[in-house]
Amino acid sequence: MRHVIPRGVAVVAGGLIAVGVTLAADLDEVRRRGELVWAADQEGGGPHVFPDPADPRRITGFEVELADLVAGELGVKARFQQGQWDRLPLLLDQSADCVINGIELTPERRRDYGCSRPYFGYALQLLGRRGSPPATFADLTAAGPSGLWRVGVLTGSAAETELRSRAASGELHVEVIGYDGTLDSLEQVQSGVLDAAVMDDCIFTFYADRFAGLRTIDRPFAGGLYTVLTSKATPALVAAIDVALGRLIANGRLKSLYDRWDLAGRQQMLMLRDAAEIPPARRRSLGELVRQSVPLLLSSAGMTVLLSCAAFPLAIAVGLAVAIGRLHGPTWLRPLLTGYVEVLRGTPLMLQLYAIFFLLPKIGLALPALVAAILGLALNYSAYESEIYRAGLKAVPLGQFEAALSLGLTKWQALRHVLVPQAVRIVMPPVTSDFIALFKDTSVCSAITVIELTKRYSVLALSTGRIVELALVTAVLYLAMSWPLSLLSRWFEARLERTAGPTQ
Amino acid sequence: MIEVESLTKHRAGLPVLDAVSLRGVDGGVTVLVGPSGGGKSTLLRCLNGLETFEGGGITIAGHRLAVGPHSDVGLHELRRDVGMVFQQFNLFPHLSVLDNVMLAPRAVLKVPAEEARSRALDLLNRVGLGSFAAARPATLSGGQQQRVAIARALAMRPRVMLFDEPTSALDPSMTSEVLDVIMDLAKAGQTMVVVTHDHGFAKRAATLVVELVAGRVARQGRAEEIL
Ligand SMILES: Nc1ncnc2c1ncn2[C@@H]1O[C@H](COP(=O)(O)OP(=O)(O)O)[C@@H](O)[C@H]1O
Ligand SMILES: [Mg+2]
Numbered sequence: 001m002r003h004v005i006p007r008g009v010a011v012v013a014g015g016l017i018a019v020g021v022t023l024a025a026d027l028d029e030v031r032r033r034g035e036l037v038w039a040a041d042q043e044g045g046g047p048h049v050f051p052d053p054a055d056p057r058r059i060t061g062f063e064v065e066l067a068d069l070v071a072g073e074l075g076v077k078a079r080f081q082q083g084q085w086d087r088l089p090l091l092l093d094q095s096a097d098c099v100i101n102g103i104e105l106t107p108e109r110r111r112d113y114g115c116s117r118p119y120f121g122y123a124l125q126l127l128g129r130r131g132s133p134p135a136t137f138a139d140l141t142a143a144g145p146s147g148l149w150r151v152g153v154l155t156g157s158a159a160e161t162e163l164r165s166r167a168a169s170g171e172l173h174v175e176v177i178g179y180d181g182t183l184d185s186l187e188q189v190q191s192g193v194l195d196a197a198v199m200d201d202c203i204f205t206f207y208a209d210r211f212a213g214l215r216t217i218d219r220p221f222a223g224g225l226y227t228v229l230t231s232k233a234t235p236a237l238v239a240a241i242d243v244a245l246g247r248l249i250a251n252g253r254l255k256s257l258y259d260r261w262d263l264a265g266r267q268q269m270l271m272l273r274d275a276a277e278i279p280p281a282r283r284r285s286l287g288e289l290v291r292q293s294v295p296l297l298l299s300s301a302g303m304t305v306l307l308s309c310a311a312f313p314l315a316i317a318v319g320l321a322v323a324i325g326r327l328h329g330p331t332w333l334r335p336l337l338t339g340y341v342e343v344l345r346g347t348p349l350m351l352q353l354y355a356i357f358f359l360l361p362k363i364g365l366a367l368p369a370l371v372a373a374i375l376g377l378a379l380n381y382s383a384y385e386s387e388i389y390r391a392g393l394k395a396v397p398l399g400q401f402e403a404a405l406s407l408g409l410t411k412w413q414a415l416r417h418v419l420v421p422q423a424v425r426i427v428m429p430p431v432t433s434d435f436i437a438l439f440k441d442t443s444v445c446s447a448i449t450v451i452e453l454t455k456r457y458s459v460l461a462l463s464t465g466r467i468v469e470l471a472l473v474t475a476v477l478y479l480a481m482s483w484p485l486s487l488l489s490r491w492f493e494a495r496l497e498r499t500a501g502p503t504q
Numbered sequence: 505m506i507e508v509e510s511l512t513k514h515r516a517g518l519p520v521l522d523a524v525s526l527r528g529v530d531g532g533v534t535v536l537v538g539p540s541g542g543g544k545s546t547l548l549r550c551l552n553g554l555e556t557f558e559g560g561g562i563t564i565a566g567h568r569l570a571v572g573p574h575s576d577v578g579l580h581e582l583r584r585d586v587g588m589v590f591q592q593f594n595l596f597p598h599l600s601v602l603d604n605v606m607l608a609p610r611a612v613l614k615v616p617a618e619e620a621r622s623r624a625l626d627l628l629n630r631v632g633l634g635s636f637a638a639a640r641p642a643t644l645s646g647g648q649q650q651r652v653a654i655a656r657a658l659a660m661r662p663r664v665m666l667f668d669e670p671t672s673a674l675d676p677s678m679t680s681e682v683l684d685v686i687m688d689l690a691k692a693g694q695t696m697v698v699v700t701h702d703h704g705f706a707k708r709a710a711t712l713v714v715e716l717v718a719g720r721v722a723r724q725g726r727a728e729e730i731l
Contacts, residue, residue, distance in 0.1 A: 141724035403653075406552055407608035408583040408660055410576070417607055423599050 004111040004249050016232035027074075027236035030097055036078050038094075039063075041085035045182040046206040047261050048102050062101050062261040066119065070100075070228070071251060073244030084157035089113060093355060098241065099229040102200065104158040106283035108231065112465035115237035115278075116228035117245055119254070124159050125201035125219030126151075129189055130215050134395070137218040140172045140492075144195060148175040152185025152197040155446075155455075156462065159198040162222050167448040177369070177449050184358065191361035202263055270330060284464060290483060300456035302478045307373055307442040307452060312377035312435050312452050319385025324415060326386070327393055330407040337386075344383035349444050354378050359380060373445040381438050388430050392423035432489035436482050505530045505563055505664060505695050506551070512559030512721075513546060520546050523560065528664075528697060532711030533690045535727070536699045538715040542716040543582045544699045548668050551697065553579040554654050565663040579651075584612060587657030591669040594650045595641035595656070601628065602637040605656045612660070627655040647678030651685055658689075665689065667698040703731050 030036055040049040049061040059080060071078035088099045092113070104122070109115055111225050126137050134140055140149055143498045153160040155178035166172045177194065179185050180283075185197035186204070190213050201220050204211075212325035230238045248254040258264060284292070326337045344352065353376040360367060367375065396419050404414035455473040462466045506528030508730050512522040521543045526703060528534040532620055536544045549555045551564055560652050562569040565585040567578065605624035609615040615623070628634045631651040633644075641649055649711050656663060667686065671679040683705050690696065700706055706727055713730040715722045723730050 397594075399590060399592055399594040400596065402554055403581075403590060403596070404586075404588075405584055406554065406588040407656065408578055408580060408612040409608060413611050416612060418596055422596075425598065 005437045015355050026234045027240050028074060030074065030237060032309055034076050034385060036067070036074060036076050037081050037095060038067045038071075038078055039083045039096035039099045041083055041089050042371045043181060044085050044101060045203065047202055047263065052243075056411050062257060062263060063102070065257055065261075067100050069257065070241060070244045071246055073247055074240055080353060084180075085154070085182075086462065087458060089229060090231065090467070095159035097230065097234070097237060102157075102226055102230045103226045105110075105227040105278055106158070107278060108314065108463055108465065109227065110278055110280035111283055112232070114230035114232050114234060116230070116241045118225035118227055118237055119245055120226040121223060122200040122202070122226060123156070123223040124198055125204055125220045126164060126196055126198055126217040127186065127189065128196045129192070130213055130219050132195070134217060140174055140196075143173045148173050150175050150177060150193070151194045152179055152188050152194045152449075154178070154182050154185070154199060155180055156459065157199070158222075158224050159200070161177065163198055178451070179449055180447050183207060185208075186214060187358055188361070189214060191358075191366065192484045193361050201322065203264070204396065208456045223315070228286055248312070252317065282402050284466075289464060289466055289469065290473075293464070293466075294473065295391055296460065297453065297456055297470075297473060297477060300451055300453045301452065301481065303443050304452045306376060307445060307450070308439040309371075310374045311381065311403070311442075312438055315324075315372070315381035316431065318378065318382035320389050320420070322382060322386035323389035324420075328411060328415065335343040341383045344380055345387075349376065349441060350447055352380055352446050353444060362457050369445075369449045373442075373450045376448075377438060377442065377445070380441075381434065384434060385414075386429065388434070389423060392427035394417055395426050396422045428487055428492040432485065432492055436485045436489070439482060506534070506658060506697065507563040508547075508551075508560070509562075510560035511547070511550060511557055511562065513543075513550060513555065513557040513652045515546075518717050521550070521557070524716070524721055525560075526714050526721060526724065528695065529711040531693045533708035534695065534697045534714060535706045537701070537703075537717060537730070538722065540559045541718075543719040545668050547716065548697065548699060549664050550587070551666055552588050553571050554580055584660055586662055586666060586681055587662035587664070588666045589650070589653050589657055589668070589670050591673050593641075593646070593653045593673070595616045595649055595652055597641055599641075599646070599653050600637065601639050601641060604641065605659050606650060608656070609659050617648065624655070624659060627642070628652070630688075631655045632681070635648050639697075645678060645679045646674045650674065650678075652683045654682075654685055654689075663695060665694055665696045667696065668687040668697050669701065669702075670704055671700070671702060706731060 025410060027235040040063060042049050042051055044050070047061055048063045049059055051056040052060040057468060062097045064080070067078040067080070070323075071460060081091060083096070085101065088101060089097075089112075092099065092461075102122070103109070105115055105118055105119055108152075126140075128134060133145060134149060149172075151174045153163055153176060160176060160178055163172065163174060167174050167176055177185075179188075182199065182203060182278045185199070186207065188194040189197050196217070201216070204216065228238075228241050230241070245254070261339070291396055293502040322337050326334050327339075329337070353373065356367065357369065358430045360372075398416055402420065405411070409417065441452035444450050445452055451459075453474060457470055461470045464470070505724065508524055508526050510525055511521050512519060512523055522544070522622065525546060528533070538544060546555060549571070550557055550562040551562060553569060556573055557717065558571060561571070564582065567582040567585065568693055569582070590598065596607070599607065602621070602624055605627060606620045610617065611622045623632060625637060625720065633648060633651055633655070635651075636644060636648065637642055641652065644652065654670075679702070683684040683702070686696070686698065687709055689700050698709070710727040713727050715730060
């Protein structure tokens with residue numbers, strides 16, 4: 001059986017590790033070390049931070065150059081640290097001094113982090129398919145051709161916050177769908193799964209060649225400012241970064257950087273001298289936090305249960321069919337089924353989910369995210385279940401099969417009445433523990449926009465700043481769900497041991 | 505009803521059965537004897553199509569088995585008429601004793617549940633195990649399990665019964681309860697082939713004794729001539 005490192009647990013543990021332990025250095029230590037460690041996600045894409053097309057081992061982007069400039073002003077070298085975009089702030093408690101990666105200056109961030117003065121002005125742009133509605137931004141204020149407009153955004157981005165609040169207030173008739181990758185929403189608009197996407201206009205400009213079928217709709221409808229994010233525990237560092245940015249603005253080096261990246265005009269937004277001009281959000285009381293978060297976490301836990309309970313029976317049915325086919329099916333079928341198992345076991349679940357969700361639409365088969373998630377989990381686990389069943393079927397003594405045949409049963413009757421029922425009893429313990437593994441693997445589905453418990457935790461934790469408290473609640477929810485399963489699997493094992501008499 | 509003509513079977517290139525010919529006695533008991541490894545089990549398995557063979561042919565209960573792979577349909581038909589009892593019983597451990605006996609009539613002959621049940625209970629009474637109908641096989645003694653296996657095979661009302669050393673896996677104290685059941689069948693005129701090392705039983709039951717040595721028929725005749 002596989003050794004599963006559940007992503008959910010890792011994230012929650014990450015939250016717990018963050019308890020008061022601050023590894024980020026203040027200015028003195030950065031100077032002593034001679035390095036400013038800055039975090040970004042190179043998957044976030046251009047023009048911010050992305051692998052250099054000429055040499056993919058290197059990264060490039062205007063923020064890479066900005067990091068070099070800022071570090072230079074501090075008299076140190078810049079060192080890049082890779083992270084998943086929506087969790088970059090968590091790195092501030094671990095290995096990074098600052099985050100420079102299109103982090104919008106918001107009241108919540110002012111409350112929870114040290115924010116530098118702004119270095120860039122972004123503009124949110126609505127994007128759609130050429131020739132398809134919506135034609136204007138105003139179209140979103142009324143229902144679309146099939147109800148709510150489906151609009152994709154980058155999870156955790158200002159575009160998401162902006163659209164969700166406008167949808168909640170009733171201003172826009174949109175269903176907002178969050179993606180983990182910057183370009184995922186563009187892919188989905190192009191393949192017709194989404195009606196539109198919203199992102200910073202400079203990103204779309206940068207990738208316009210690749211998405212020739214897409215167009216901008218109206219002018220940007222909202223905007224804001226990027227800040228260099230630091231830990232609250234390093235006030236001297238953020239002050240020094242402010243000074244550095246001030247000098248880069250004054251000596252024109254920031255302007256020439258933006259000119260080189262075709263981002264002219266972005267520094268016009270830098271009239272804001274000081275992050276303090278944006279008041280920090282109020283920190284919510286624990287009672288408020290519980291009232292607001294627990295229902296959300298519970299409903300996402302429901303999604304986790306739904307995914308597991310829908311996917312696993314399917315996985316078992318397909319797995320059993322594959323196992324029977326490999327052992328007793330026609331000779332031509334057996335290598336095909338072996339291939340099926342090897343491919344599904346040999347490639348990551350994440351990749352399979354991506355293929356189902358992002359690639360199938362390209363051949364005209366667009367599945368809703370929930371269906372794609374259930375299908376992906378079921379197919380992936382069917383490969384593991386089929387191996388378990390194959391072992392289970394082989395563990396039934398040959399004499400059982402021969403006895404059934406000698407009574408006149410056909411091969412299929414022998415399987416159905418004699419072999420499979422015995423194999424099912426044999427495989428019950430490993431199958432139950434696989435169910436627990438699948439249950440934890442559901443967290444991978446957030447990659448294709450399905451918001452389950454782990455994803456909900458990380459979104460809530462970052463938006464409220466209550467990383468530890470929410471980690472505890474989330475861990476308790478996971479345990480409350482997996483504990484009964486563990487008991488069940490132990491019960492099966494005990495029962496099997498009790499009834500395991502001689503099979504002869 | 506049983507005719508074996510020059511049956512030849514190889515395993516790993518070596519002959520396990522070498523031109524074996526014999527004619528079973530209709531309504532009588534053909535007993536196979538001979539040293540271990542002589543090919544008795546293999547011959548029995550050939551008789552109900554669990555093995556294929558390379559030479560000769562078999563006619564049994566009106567069905568014909570020839571060289572090469574057997575057809576699924578043909579085997580299925582043949583096995584309705586030829587029951588087999590194994591040395592290791594091979595009862596289905598996940599089913600009750602009653603369900604073990606009812607399974608084949610229900611699944612193969614499509615006998616209605618009630619009828620299959622009463623027939624199965626009759627058979628269990630006949631082998632002295634009517635009160636164990638609800639038990640799991642694992643809770644029974646070896647002798648009891650083998651009697652269930654006999655009832656299970658009889659439930660298909662086979663024209664021929666094959667027994668492969670039915671008492672070899674049993675504690676000596678239990679052999680007679682099984683042999684008595686087989687004797688009763690013999691007296692009732694059931695056509696049977698029985699592999700056994702029990703000469704006492706062979707003398708009592710056999711109409712014909714065939715001795716297999718190294719895959720060949722060494723001798724055959726009446727019990728008092730051979731044993
Ligand atoms: N499954 C098998 N694979 C290979 N050889 C076998 C197998 N079963 C039996 N044999 C060989 O076939 C020969 C005949 O065996 P068998 O029919 O079991 O003899 P008997 O029942 O008279 O003891 C022996 O040499 C035995 O080793
Ligand atoms: Mg034998």
